[in-house]
Amino acid sequence: MNALKLIGIVIGLSLLSCTETTSKHQVSTEKVTEIKNDIQRVEPPHWWVGFKNKTLQLLVHHPEIGNASPQINYTGVSITAVHKAESPNYLFLDLELAENTLPGQFNIRFQFEDQPDLVQTYTLKARPQSAEDYVGFKSSDAIYLITPDRFANANPQNDTVEGLLEQGVDRSNNYARHGGDLQGITEHLDYIEDLGFTAVWPCPVLTNDMPSGSYHGYAMTDFYQVDPRFGTLADYKALAENLKGRHMKLIMDQVANHCGLQHWWMKDLPFKDWVNYQENYEKHKSDWDWKSTITSNHRRTTNQDPYASKIDYKEMTEGWFVSDMPDLNQRNPFMATYIIQNSLWWVETLGLGGIRQDTYPYPDKTFMSQWAGAIMTEYPNFSIVGEEWSYNPLLIGYWQEGHHNTDGYQSYLSSTMDFAMQKNIIEALNEDESWDQGLIKMYEGLANDFAYTAPKSIMAFLDNHDKSRVYTELNGDLEKTKMALSYLLTMPRIPQIYYGTEILMDDFDNPGDHGLIRTDFPGGWQGDQVNAFTGEGLSGAQKEMQLFLKQILNYRKTSMALQEGETLHFAPENGIYVLARSVANETVVHIINKNESPQDLELSRFEELGLQGKTLTNIITHDNIVWDKTLQLKAKSSVILSYKVAETL
Structure with a gap:
């Protein structure tokens, strides 16, 4: 199922709540001559035209706003549904933005039977750059x-x-x-x-x-x-x-x-299920006993575990991370x-x-x-x-x-x-590096990349x-x-x-x-x-x-080698671990010597790197070395060597 369909499900499910539908096609335009901010809170506070998803849902929070009937008169913007919450101080407005909707400002007019209208000016902006x-x-x-x-x-x-x-x-x-x-x-x-x-x-x-x-x-x-x-x-x-x-x-x-x-919103929750364990919280929040009634665990494996119990999954997903x-x-x-x-x-x-x-x-x-x-x-x-x-x-x-x-x-x-x-x-x-058991953990840890779709x-x-x-x-x-x-x-x-x-x-x-x-x-x-x-x-x-x-x-x-290069590493031996990254014109070799003493590294084992006789540069000291028979390594050290093919005009 693609993401657009999934978003549609989210919006579609919202229609199951208390809904009053208004006209979907409102094409006359109300000119904004004065910015109005009568409403305590409208979120998102503004939006943009040009998204692939043409729907927008506004959360409106204001005393008794649930008794209002909202109206918008702006070309390309229509109210497709109005959702009342369980708190009378909320409305959720589903808007549809037509393909040709222009950026600009419009008023959302909230009409009441027994009090003056409230007006909120809303802004649609042009997107500052392309999605790509x-x-x-x-x-x-x-x-x-x-x-x-x-x-x-x-x-x-x-x-x-x-x-x-x-x-x-x-x-x-x-x-x-x-x-x-x-x-x-x-x-x-x-x-x-x-x-x-x-x-x-x-x-x-x-x-x-x-x-x-x-x-x-x-x-x-x-x-x-x-x-x-x-x-x-x-x-x-x-x-x-x-x-x-x-x-x-x-x-x-x-x-x-x-x-x-x-x-x-914790002082005025819109729905009875806005947060998890909400009933426990609201019942006991005055005496703080709710903390003991909100069961949680951190067994994140319940997301993947084919044998996970429903209660374990519920407590992990719905439990509060911490009590605050x-x-x-x-x-x-x-x-x-x-x-x-x-x-x-x-x-x-x-x-x-x-x-x-x-x-x-x-x-x-x-x-x-x-x-x-x-x-x-x-x-x-x-x-x-x-x-x-x-x-x-x-x-x-x-x-x-x-x-x-x-x-x-x-x-x-x-x-x-x-x-x-x-x-x-x-x-x-x-x-301790006896039997190379230390560095092997790094080597085998990286070997686990076979389990990843995109390790880089x-x-x-x-x-x-x-x-x-x-x-x-x-x-x-x-x-x-x-x-x-x-x-x-x-x-x-x-x-x-x-x-x-x-x-x-x-x-x-x-x-x-x-x-x-x-x-x-x-x-x-x-x-x-x-x-x-x-x-x-x-x-x-x-x-x-x-x-x-x-x-x-x-x-x-x-370094394209370090950014995108192919990886080749050699199982640690005698407290030394060699890893290489390479692209067509660059090879970078990283060597760890965990020994407490200097070591002479025999290079014949690394023939497949194709560096025999090449001059490499230490990227820290900038010294040059020739990759020949042996390489002298300092005690307890790491070295990064770079070989680049000279570019030809």
Whole structure:
């Protein structure tokens, strides 16, 4: 079933709710002479003409709006259905936008029997670029992941915003707001680009008006508003435009599974099934006993398990991720449409280069197929990566588009996250190398690529905002950290690196603690004694790692071998692992020597690489070596060698 049909099912199901149908063909045009904003909330707040899907559903929230009869007089726009909710303060309007509908403004007039009309001016915009020009991230990219609150505070004036539940900043508290903002990212794009990154993924920056601990951004209380402590929509657009001007991409972190407990609709839920376990919540919310009545588990394998019980699947899909994050019910057709339209709205608004979808296996998986299918139908060159926190390649592969699943499931998801290789790399480098058992984990982990539809489209990483820093996991070993990062950047994947990894940020004081993992980036705050942006105050090891990553990333920018090349690797022997990537005119060889002593590597075993007698260049030191009989390797080291055929005129 294609994505357009799936979207049609979502809209069609909504007709089963309380529906009053109005005339489908309204062709007279009401001229807008004055902008009216009588309604508290209309979402999406505006839309665009020119989508393949010509339907639009507006959520309207206003006291007693359910008693109104809406009218639109604008050529090409017709109301096909009006849906009343169980709360009298909502209406859902199904609109159809004809093929020839022009951008412009029109009034939605809400007529009442016993009170004056309310009028809301709505805007249809022209799309800023063609659908094909929304190009997503791919294996040619390297992604820089940032926790915005902890990166750079460019505008201290927005640290405290009147009216929000959590006030002030406290940099001594790892779970309080620290003041980083969108402008702080934009002002340091020179640094990020100079390192060699081609895409930026900030953790969510939408409003999280929660009493505490919401600096991370994953407890959204408004899906259409930028959190004012991070800045404004204009600041978000400025970041997107600055990246675009550098031919870099902005990836938006989105959440379809849950919202924050203080989301505006939790005070007035439109339907009895807007969130999962809603009856339990509403019955007990006054005394907080509802927390004990909302059963949940994290058995994500119930999505694939042919033997999974219905109760296990229900508790995983419908249970709340945590007690402060209500689980959204995507089986409600209005909620489903709301989430899909919200994602499309942000793609258009920011000109996104991709979406990262949080907690991917937790929402209703049929809906997630509809969601991803709707996006990819509108943007055929786009990219979406889903977070599947699993160390099992079978589960990672299940979610990727084109995978032949025995249950027939099609995800339309271009990428998934490679937690399996993250674990393999860390364990391989930490284990004793007797009988090559350490490096074999990396080798066999990559050998599992036979299970993936498109290995190069999977996103690989060593640390992120939820996992302990790689430098911590490798016990503060600089050379092993280099091995891990150089392998990450040469293997066939889309690499993602967490901010601060380039300067060996750690969480030694409490490994795995989320607040500590998301430590402030030095130099991002006025008065910081260490400034990683300029190098001031960094240790020798930090500067060494920063330069090491910069050299590999910038080489990777122009290396077709590392971006798209065929992969060939050789089973580790005597603590040495060799991996090669090659295209017609370029071969890159990555070699890890895990031994505590220098080694002479016999090269006859690698004859099939076709490098005999060729001169290769070390991309870090720029030294040249001839690939002959043996290669001298330093103790505990990794080396990346490049051979390129000289271009002829």
